[in-house]
Amino acid sequence: xxxxxxxxxxxxxxxxxxxxxxxxxxxxxxxxxxxxxxxxxxxxxxxxxxxxxxxxxxxxxxxxxxxxxxxxxxxxxxxxxxxxxxxxxxxxxxxxxxxxxxxxxxxxxxxxxxxxxxxxxxxxxxxxxxxxxxxxxxxxxxxxxxxxxxxxxxxxxxxxxxxxxxxxxxxxxxxxxxxxxxxxxxxxxxxxxxxxxxxxxxxxxxxxxxxxxxxxxxxxxxxxxxxxxxxxxxxxxxxxxxxxxxxxxxxxxxxxxxxxxxxxxxxxxxxxxxxxxxxxxxxxxxxxxxxxxxxxxxxxxxxxxxxxxxxxxxxxxxxxxxxxxxxxx
Amino acid sequence: xxxxxxxxxxxxxxxxxxxxxxxxxxxxxxxxxxxxxxxxxxxxxxxxxxxxxxxxxxxxxxxxxxxxxxxxxxxxxxxxxxxxxxxxxxxxxxxxxxxxxxxxxxxxxxxxxxxxxxxxxxxxxxxxxxxxxxxxxxxxxxxxxxxxxxxxxxxxxxxxxxxxxxxxxxxxxxxxxxxxxxxxxxxxxxxxxxxxxxxxxxxxxxxxxxxxxxxxxxxxxxxxxxxxxxxxxxxxxxxxxxxxxxxxxxxxxxxxxxxxxxxxxxxxxxxxxxxxxxxxxxxxxxxxxxxxxxxxxxxxxxxxxxxxxxxxxxxxxxxxxxxxxxxxxxxxxxxxxxxxxxxxxxxxxxxxxxxxxxxxxxxxxxxxxxxxxxxxxxxxxxxxxxxxxxxxxxxxxxxxxxxxxxxxxxxxx
Numbered sequence: 001x002x003x004x005x006x007x008x009x010x011x012x013x014x015x016x017x018x019x020x021x022x023x024x025x026x027x028x029x030x031x032x033x034x035x036x037x038x039x040x041x042x043x044x045x046x047x048x049x050x051x052x053x054x055x056x057x058x059x060x061x062x063x064x065x066x067x068x069x070x071x072x073x074x075x076x077x078x079x080x081x082x083x084x085x086x087x088x089x090x091x092x093x094x095x096x097x098x099x100x101x102x103x104x105x106x107x108x109x110x111x112x113x114x115x116x117x118x119x120x121x122x123x124x125x126x127x128x129x130x131x132x133x134x135x136x137x138x139x140x141x142x143x144x145x146x147x148x149x150x151x152x153x154x155x156x157x158x159x160x161x162x163x164x165x166x167x168x169x170x171x172x173x174x175x176x177x178x179x180x181x182x183x184x185x186x187x188x189x190x191x192x193x194x195x196x197x198x199x200x201x202x203x204x205x206x207x208x209x210x211x212x213x214x215x216x217x218x219x220x221x222x223x224x225x226x227x228x229x230x231x232x233x234x235x236x237x238x239x240x241x242x243x244x245x246x247x248x249x250x251x252x253x254x255x256x257x258x259x260x261x262x263x264x265x266x267x268x269x270x271x272x273x274x275x276x277x278x279x280x281x282x283x284x285x286x287x288x289x290x291x292x293x294x295x296x297x298x299x300x301x302x303x304x305x306x307x308x309x310x311x312x313x314x315x316x317x318x319x320x321x322x323x324x325x326x327x328x329x
Numbered sequence: 330x331x332x333x334x335x336x337x338x339x340x341x342x343x344x345x346x347x348x349x350x351x352x353x354x355x356x357x358x359x360x361x362x363x364x365x366x367x368x369x370x371x372x373x374x375x376x377x378x379x380x381x382x383x384x385x386x387x388x389x390x391x392x393x394x395x396x397x398x399x400x401x402x403x404x405x406x407x408x409x410x411x412x413x414x415x416x417x418x419x420x421x422x423x424x425x426x427x428x429x430x431x432x433x434x435x436x437x438x439x440x441x442x443x444x445x446x447x448x449x450x451x452x453x454x455x456x457x458x459x460x461x462x463x464x465x466x467x468x469x470x471x472x473x474x475x476x477x478x479x480x481x482x483x484x485x486x487x488x489x490x491x492x493x494x495x496x497x498x499x500x501x502x503x504x505x506x507x508x509x510x511x512x513x514x515x516x517x518x519x520x521x522x523x524x525x526x527x528x529x530x531x532x533x534x535x536x537x538x539x540x541x542x543x544x545x546x547x548x549x550x551x552x553x554x555x556x557x558x559x560x561x562x563x564x565x566x567x568x569x570x571x572x573x574x575x576x577x578x579x580x581x582x583x584x585x586x587x588x589x590x591x592x593x594x595x596x597x598x599x600x601x602x603x604x605x606x607x608x609x610x611x612x613x614x615x616x617x618x619x620x621x622x623x624x625x626x627x628x629x630x631x632x633x634x635x636x637x638x639x640x641x642x643x644x645x646x647x648x649x650x651x652x653x654x655x656x657x658x659x660x661x662x663x664x665x666x667x668x669x670x671x672x673x674x675x676x677x678x679x680x681x682x683x684x685x686x687x688x689x690x691x692x693x694x695x696x697x698x699x700x701x702x703x704x705x706x707x708x709x710x711x712x713x714x715x716x717x718x719x720x721x722x723x724x725x726x727x728x729x730x731x732x733x734x735x736x737x738x739x740x741x742x
Contacts, residue, residue, distance in 0.1 A: 018576065026585070029592035147723040149674045151681060152697075152716040159706045159713065168703070258578075265581040269678050273701070283584060284682060287591040299588055302581040310579055 004318065008311055019303040020078070024071050026299070027292040033063050034087040034290045061087055074293060078300075084293035088286070093297045097279055101301065103172060104278035107271075108263040110194055111202035115259070119206045120249065123213025127221060127248075128240060138210065145207030151269045154200045158274065169196055170275040197274055201267050205259055209252065216251060220244035253317045260309030265302055393659050396736035403732025406725035413538060413722060420535045421490035424528035425504050425514050428691055434460070435523035437709045438471050438515050447478065454478040457513055468708075479513045480506040487511050518711040520699050529691055530715060536692040538722070540607055541673040545665050547611035552618030553661070557649060559619065560626025567623075574616045582613060586675065590684040599690040606685055610672045618664055625657045659737035666730035670723040677719050693719050 035057060042048055058064045062073050077084045083093035126135045161169045171178075172193045177186045220226075221244055229239045268280030275281070279298050286295040384392070397403060416423055441455040457477030460469050485504030488511075492498050505511045517526040559570040589609045593602055629635060638648045673693075679685030680694025681701070688695055693715045699705065700712040 015576075015579070019580070022580075023588070026588040026592060031594055143724060143727065144720070147670070147720045147727060149678060149716075149719060149723075151678060152713075152719065155697075155700060155706065155713060155716065158703055159710060162703050163707050163710065170703070261579075261581055265583040268583050268587070269682060272682060284587065284684075287587060287684070295588065299581075299584050302584040303579075306579055306581040 005315060008314065012307055012311070015307055016300070016304065020075065020296075020300055021071070023296050023299040023303065024074065027287075027290075027296045028067055028070075030290060032290065034061070034292060035063060037290045038087075061085070074296065078297075083297040086286070086291055086294040088289050088291040088294070093294050096282065096294065097297060097301065100277055100279045100282060103276070104264065104267065104280070105305075106190075107172075107194065107197060107201065107267050107276065107278060108260065110198040111205070111263050111267070112260060114198050114202040115205045115209055118202075119209035120213055123210045123248075124217060124240070124245060126210065126214040127217035130218065142207040142211050145203050146211075148203070150200055150204060150266065151273045153203060154197075154270050154273045157196065157200065172197070172276050197267070197270060197276055200270055200274070201263060205263070209255065209259075212252060212255065213248060216248035217244055220247050250320050253320050254313060256316060257310045257313030260312065261306035264305040264309065389659070393733075393736045397732050400732040400735065403728050406728035406732070409721070409725045410729055413534060413725070416531055416534045417538045419492055420531040422492070422498070422500065423502050423531040424525075425487060425501060425516065426511060426525050426528050427488055428524060428529040428532045429689065430524060432523040435515075435519055436521055437469060438519040438523075439709075440518045440711050441515055443481070443516070444478075447480075452480060453482070454480045455514060455516070458515075479510050481514060482506045485511075517714055518709070520696075520709070520712060521705070526696075526711065526714060529696060530718060532691045533693050533696050533715060534718065534722075536603070536686065536690060537673055537676060537694070537719075540603065540610070540676045540686075540692070541669040544607040544610035544614060544672045545668050547607060548614035548618055548668065549661065549665055551611065551615035552622055553654070555615065556619030556622030557626060560623035561630065561645075561649060561653075570619070571623075574619060577613050577616050580613070583675075583678070586610075586679060587682070587684055590679050599686065602686060603690065606676060606679070610675060614668055614672065617668070618661070621660065621664060622657075625660070626653065629653050629656065659733070663730055663734035663737050666726060666733055669730075670726040673719065673722060673726075 035054060039049055039054065055064075062070055065073070074084055081094065083097065085091070086093050086096055089096060122138060126138045129135050158169055161167050172190055173186065174189050174193070177189045180186055221240075223244070225243060226239065229243070230236075234242075267276070267278060268283065270276070271278045271280035272284055279301065283295060283298040283302075285291075286298065387395070438458055438460075441458070443453055443455055445451060445453050447454055455478075457474045457479055458471045459474045460471050462468070463470055481503060483503055485501055485506060486499050486508055487501040487504045489497060489499040503514075503516070505514050515525050515527070517530065519525055520529070555570050559567045586609060589612075590606065593605050597605070635648060635652060638652045643652070676685055676692065677694035677697065680687075680692050681697045683698060686692045686695050696715040697713075697719075700716070706712065
């Protein structure tokens with residue numbers, strides 16, 4: 001087990017280097033660079049920049065260097081943990097991202113907990129009360145839940161809240177806390193706001209997980225050990241909770257591998273729609289403005305989150321299922 | 330084929346002590362092989378035998394169809410899907426006016442309600458609208474003018490277009506009975522620029538659906554080739570392709586897609602962007618399919634019929650194309666059907682963020698871009714309608730896909 005985890009951990013730097021090359025190629029790909037975009041915006045608003053200034057900025061950001069040198073500079077700053085300098089904000093990227101990374105992870109984890117807490121009991125109910133009215137209703141909700149793109153759900157909820165209750169449900173903080181330093185009151189304020197985006201982001205996953213849970217459990221419920229348990233006089237509750245539920249949950253651990261990364265990156269669009277201060281909108285803005293070091297760093301963080309998510313799920317899977325543990329060691 | 334796949338219901342063997350035992354989901358227990366006691370039982374057995382015979386000579390596709398047919402929800406979804414595909418082929422026929430017709434004076438007209446009866450007869454009409462500016466907010470307020478009746482009819486004449494770019498036509502599914510009044514029918518309201526939502530939805534359906542289907546098509550080709558190589562030949566190509574798949578699958582999809590689409594030059598024409606996006610979507614889409622194909626090839630390689638084909642001197646291409654692939658075509662179709670909605674949602678999301686398709690291209694996502702602003706939404710909630718169409722499309726693709734998947738697997742419950 002330990003060896004298995006160590007192997008996986010050793011693979012992470014290799015993957016990250018591969019991803020960093022891919023990511024850098026991507027943010028480099030659009031024609032022009034931040035300065036050309038910036039100058040275009042300036043001239044659109046009627047002002048301009050003289051050539052000497054342009055040259056100086058170019059030199060400062062290393063935009064006059066060949067691509068591999070630029071990549072190397074970025075890697076060097078990454079190794080120092082600085083993530084480079086944002087061209088647009090003129091601030092270190094690590095600061096810009098750091099402010100928002102916590103919220104990104106918090107939101108994803110909240111959605112994750114929501115998914116499991118809701119999906120497992122509903123899945124169990126659905127499987128044990130198969131073909132009941134409630135089961136049909138759950139199935140219908142599940143299909144719709146999977147079909148609604150999460151940004152669409154966000155839009156509909158925002159519209160309903162605005163049109164019928166006259167409240168704006170965007171953002172993660174009330175206005176007075178937006179710029180405030182962290183405090184207990186701010187944390188409480190966050191809790192008051194985070195539940196809605198949490199549900200919006202978690203709905204599709206919940207629907208899918210419920211379906212998988214239901215199907216897995218139904219398979220288990222038909223096994224002979226259920227008959228034998230019943231014959232021994234176990235109560236229905238004990239019988240279901242003790243064996244089949246445990247067996248049905250095991251394979252779900254493997255879904256964490258794709259679900260956690262999906263939550264991290266899936267919150268991106270919802271965050272843009274609902275104006276949540278996580279790294280999603282920052283990425284979007286940096287991509288459109290060709291703020292390449294910032295965009296590259298955020299993309300790399302998404303990659304890292306995806307890798308960590310997969311790793312957690314693999315470890316969990318090996319932990320809950322001895323068969324996999326034996327195979328890997 | 331044994332009797333388990335029989336499409337018609339067989340008498341279920343009830344167990345009086347454990348009624349729940351017989352209620353196994355979808356599994357029809359083996360027919361009773363009790364000693365024949367009465368004439369009716371013999372008859373029943375005879376009918377069952379005839380059924381069995383019918384099944385044993387049915388082709389694989391017939392069996393799949395029989396199983397699919399039993400799933401009523403999937404059949405209904407299939408019909409809706411066919412309807413959507415018809416819209417894809419001739420959106421012009423469904424549109425009432427040119428989707429690019431802008432008239433800022435006609436902005437944000439609400440959905441017109443269709444009245445069916447006029448003067449005691451079935452003669453559908455929509456009321457005209459009169460716009461007035463609010464003197465304080467300068468907001469245009471549209472009031473329904475019941476006195477002005479714009480009669481509508483099916484198969485009305487309207488602007489001319491070419492069916493599939495070949496045949497000239499000016500026939501439309503629905504439109505003003507009097508061609509003079511064609512510019513007064515806004516069945517689903519208008520947007521910020523006074524463009525007709527109904528007509529734009531028809532055109533958007535074409536673009537969004539084709540993006541989904543083409544990118545899945547590209548995924549199928551890539552997945553079949555690479556998955557096939559991986560599973561059939563094994564060795565180092567398998568190794569390389571598997572690592573590539575793992576690498577691609579561990580990428581965070583949405584951010585990478587955003588970066589890829591942001592990298593498309595702004596100067597590209599809508600057609601170029603369209604194809605670039607289908608390729609981008611397919612870049613990761615093929616990996617799931619390739620894995621499945623590889624698994625199939627790995628298990629099929631050991632089958633006797635493949636060995637027999639080899640011994641009979643078939644070429645490798647023939648073995649793969651004629652003997653192996655047909656055994657899992659139904660699976661590929663099911664998997665692809667389930668992949669299309671994912672592509673559609675992704676395209677919609679990207680376009681919604683302004684990084685996918687861009688106007689003048691019309692897709693569901695591009696239309697939803699108009700609904701980004703909460704104030705606009707409060708003013709004109711009908712701008713959310715393209716989203717409803719997205720949900721319906723995704724739903725029917727999922728239901729048809731699920732139905733196909735269940736039907737394609739004779740061993741599933």
